[in-house]
Amino acid sequence: YQRRVRGTNKNQKKNLMFTHKNWVTIILFLVTFASIPSFLEAQTSVNVTNPNWFFAPYNTFSDGSGSPLKNNVRAGSTYAASNAAGWYFKIGFTGTSAILHLNTKSLGDASNTILTWTIDYQPFVQQNVKGLTQLTLASGLKSGSHEVVLFYGQRDTGLDSWNVPSNAIVVTGLTLDSQATTVETTIKTNNLLILGDSRVEGFDNCGKGCQDTTQGPGRFLGDVLNAEYGLVAYSGLGWVRAWGATNVPPLFTPGEQNDGLTSWNKYYKSQSRLFNGLLVPQPDYLLVVNMGGNDWFHNPVEPDPDVAASVQGFLTAARAAAPKAAIFLIYSYDLRKAQDLMTGWKAYQGNLTKPDDLAYPPVSPGLSDDEILSITTSPSWLSYDGIHPTIYFSADILGRSTRIMQSLIKSSQLS
Numbered sequence: 001y002q003r004r005v006r007g008t009n010k011n012q013k014k015n016l017m018f019t020h021k022n023w024v025t026i027i028l029f030l031v032t033f034a035s036i037p038s039f040l041e042a043q044t045s046v047n048v049t050n051p052n053w054f055f056a057p058y059n060t061f062s063d064g065s066g067s068p069l070k071n072n073v074r075a076g077s078t079y080a081a082s083n084a085a086g087w088y089f090k091i092g093f094t095g096t097s098a099i100l101h102l103n104t105k106s107l108g109d110a111s112n113t114i115l116t117w118t119i120d121y122q123p124f125v126q127q128n129v130k131g132l133t134q135l136t137l138a139s140g141l142k143s144g145s146h147e148v149v150l151f152y153g154q155r156d157t158g159l160d161s162w163n164v165p166s167n168a169i170v171v172t173g174l175t176l177d178s179q180a181t182t183v184e185t186t187i188k189t190n191n192l193l194i195l196g197d198s199r200v201e202g203f204d205n206c207g208k209g210c211q212d213t214t215q216g217p218g219r220f221l222g223d224v225l226n227a228e229y230g231l232v233a234y235s236g237l238g239w240v241r242a243w244g245a246t247n248v249p250p251l252f253t254p255g256e257q258n259d260g261l262t263s264w265n266k267y268y269k270s271q272s273r274l275f276n277g278l279l280v281p282q283p284d285y286l287l288v289v290n291m292g293g294n295d296w297f298h299n300p301v302e303p304d305p306d307v308a309a310s311v312q313g314f315l316t317a318a319r320a321a322a323p324k325a326a327i328f329l330i331y332s333y334d335l336r337k338a339q340d341l342m343t344g345w346k347a348y349q350g351n352l353t354k355p356d357d358l359a360y361p362p363v364s365p366g367l368s369d370d371e372i373l374s375i376t377t378s379p380s381w382l383s384y385d386g387i388h389p390t391i392y393f394s395a396d397i398l399g400r401s402t403r404i405m406q407s408l409i410k411s412s413q414l415s
Helices: 010-034 217-224 256-261 293-298 305-321 338-350 369-375 391-409
Strands: 044-046 053-055 065-068 080-082 088-094 098-103 114-119 125-128 134-138 145-154 169-176 190-197 227-234 266-268 285-289 326-330
Touching (some): 088 169, 098 145, 134 145, 217 227, 217 285, 217 391, 305 326, 305 338, 326 391
Parallel strands (some): 190 227, 190 285, 285 326
Antiparallel strands (some): 044 169, 080 169, 088 145, 098 134, 098 169, 114 145
8 A cells, every 4th residue: 555655646645545545444344244144144944854853753744755764754845734733843053042843724713723842851831823823933042052942832622634735834943052952862762553442642631621632642642652652543433433623534434435435544535544555654553532421422233244344444443554453452541432343353354364562452441330420520531521531640541551460561661
């Protein structure tokens, strides 16, 4: 600069001085903002195919191709969705914040759809997600690694679960701090598919109009069996009869021509849960819990050959889809259609050239006659409607049932 100033007139010097000051200003500006990286760096976007983002098996539908990856989402997916109460995901991450991106358009005016989550296993947080496109799961955390576990905590049973489905939670991504990364989470050893009706999805288990799937059968059985689980349970579902606003067809309608009237093997209408005829991942356990009540409401007599035929056909189809799974049929607590479950199980075994040792005989909760009688009079057992188990009762009957399962399979995996 000094060399250029020598030999110039005043106006030239003035212009050169002005230019020099501009350069100083620019340098100071760059130094200032270089010390604040958050202004210059984009936040971290996480896609649902991220291998550290684990979604529940068997009830997570995604729009990619091929069989589900290890995180239960198909390759190339832009979203992961579920219409099943009790669905969950978990992901580890670094940084101080996490924002979930959603598509809730299908929920319409539904006012009872609630997501429930925990950060680092601190007390749960709940949020009605009507109309939301994003949900702040965490902010202001201490730097370091964290984990979020989120549940489909309460589902609006007045919405269609089959044709659209209207009650689906659709997750499209996650936003973390700049330079933040995802972290691997602990995945349990086993895989578990649970099928059932409203009493299994946790309908009104915490009071009238109150559902809490974090304290429902899915999470309980997953913990007991050390398993990641997929809870597939809908209000009004029966073996061969179904009713209610969910529009979900029966669990299993016998006859190949009636596959469209069978729900256990589909995410929703025309969307198969099977890949090349198999459940993916292959389940270690497959449980049908508390089924029979809705069949009884339609046809309160036993024997019921239609239910028995459904049980037999279901066991045949389930064994083909899960060749090595331990299959259990757990009676309804009131033992409705229990006789037909046993008849169907015996028919299934009787048609085999070799007994299926992993398809165990139906399991009873083991309630005495006095206990069954007291169920209808004690508010600690059943919800206000006299039909749906409270959280306390659900844990009680499932605890009894899993102890019986333990004695059948003699496995140290049950505790």
